[in-house]
């Protein structure tokens with residue numbers, strides 16, 4: 100196809116010389132005439148959508164006709180794996196084609212994602228995103244929606260981690276994720292995350308001293324009691340102030356480099372984003388473009404615009420999924436109307452599994468996983484197996500299902516090859532070009548092994564041996580669920596990966612997903628003759644993989660996660676609580 104043309108190198112040697120420029124244009128035109136144009140891209144990521152929420156994946160009661168239609172006109176992947184079970188690391192991997200440990204976008208403690216806009220961590224600019232490479236090839240690029248990969252480094256306006264520095268010409272959306280704190284009346288994420296921080300021993304210690312003092316066994320000086328009470332009051336006041344002002348500091352809507360609404364009102368966000376996407380497509384219909392449309396729905400706290408409220412059979416969650424589907428339909432309609440359908444590659448996926456712990460006033464606000472176990476924040480299939488459809492009429496076959504393991508990291512090499520850029524050779528790329536598999540040129544995925552990390556910790560490994568249909572998955576540890584026999588961590592709101600919250604397995608737990616996709620019955624050396632062989636192959640693969648890891652700064656370390664007041668974006672003055680509303684609609 101056109102790819103050979105794009106490898107002439109004309110583009111890369113092109114500097115400011117007009118002659119080269121003209122010859123480049125001639126080559127481009129010749130290429131286009133000879134072999135068809137490189138495609139445009141519309142890459143759509145829904146937030147926390149479950150694989151069981153879509154009609155094309157078996158849901159019979161939610162109406163997702165637009166996404167289902169894409170599956171009919173293209174390829175549906177049934178074993179598409181998010182590179183991480185949480186937003187920030189999964190999205191870092193998606194954009195760079197690399198396991199998030201390679202860019203330092205995985206935490207060691209909790210939380211494993213950014214939750215404060217004025218923090219200093221983020222996707223390092225050394226990383227190459229597919230958008231950056233597409234832009235270098237002349238593509239017009241935009242990110243509309245959620246970013247969640249950092250903002251500032253040293254000042255409140257250096258925007259070092261901003262999408263502009265990662266290859267997106269245009270940005271309209273939110274720098275973080277949509278937190279409960281951004282919707283009045285939905286509580287705060289901090290209760291869930293920090294409620295377990297005052298260590299039990301500290302509380303037991305204070306209580307013991309208090310009882311002993313009351314009983315007269317020991318005498319605590321009045322001064323000490325007063326000082327402790329004063330400290331505690333200060334702490335409570337600080338925490339209260341923090342929670343009250345949190346939305347003003349963290350719920351920002353940004354257009355390019357400007358904060359346009361603070362705190363934003365979520366209700367019509369999907370409507371506004373869709374409008375923005377339609378305008379972007381209209382403005383760029385005559386040149387190659389790449390649109391990354393990153394839904395803010397269906398993350399909690401849920402929201403929908405008035406016209407979708409109460410429309411679905413599944414409460415507010417179902418309403419939100421149906422608004423997402425409507426928005427996808429609008430974008431597809433625009434492609435049709437601009438006659439871009441045939442030369443646009445469309446991809447729709449979710450960043451990770453549904454958030455099963457969110458129940459609001461007795462109503463389920465997380466999605467559905469079909470037959471898969473557990474959800475977001477775990478590496479059980481329910482946390483990482485995400486829906487994925489690809490459409491490129493006339494190139495990608497219609498109505499085809501592919502069951503081989505694929506990853507959201509595969510979009511990187513797929514896009515980079517299609518735009519005619521070179522795959523970077525100075526770094527490990529973990530994604531694999533999807534086109535040979537999707538076009539039916541090969542039967543097997545190139546992903547013999549996939550490594551499943553929980554934050555920075557290697558949690559499980561998937562092995563699809565070249566000579567067998569088995570999909571082995573081996574867990575080195577699993578999260579401790581609460582309540583005990585559920586598949587959720589309701590006590591902590593999400594499952595954590597650190598020692599206190601998991602059970603280590605030695606020998607590791609083994610499943611064969613080809614026979615047991617729901618991960619019900621672990622295999623052991625006693626009932627699986629291949630257990631030892633699988634274990635040693637996986638150990639060897641882990642060893643080889645570990646050798647490719649290098650030490651990188653941890654972007655989610657505590658100093659990189661906490662609030663730095665001097666990094667706080669603020670669209671009025673702090674005394675007006677950074678409030679503003681400059682956006683239309």
Ligand SMILES: *[C@@H]1O[C@H](CO)[C@@H](O)[C@H](O)[C@H]1NC(C)=O
Pocket residue numbers: 149151152157158159160161413416417465466467
């Ligand atoms: C469809 O999705 C909803 C919302 O997540 C879920 O409650 C329901 O069980 C699903 N239905 C089917 C038939 O899969």
Ligand SMILES: *[C@@H]1O[C@H](CO)[C@@H](O)[C@H](O)[C@H]1NC(C)=O
Pocket residue numbers: 364366367404405684
């Ligand atoms: C959202 O849009 C509807 C009209 O579609 C409007 O009535 C409503 O006031 C808007 N909400 C906000 C918060 O702007």
Ligand SMILES: *[C@@H]1O[C@H](CO)[C@@H](O)[C@H](O)[C@H]1NC(C)=O
Pocket residue numbers: 583584
């Ligand atoms: C959980 O399941 C196990 C095995 O079925 C059972 O022995 C145990 O009592 C259950 N625990 C609770 C809290 O229900």
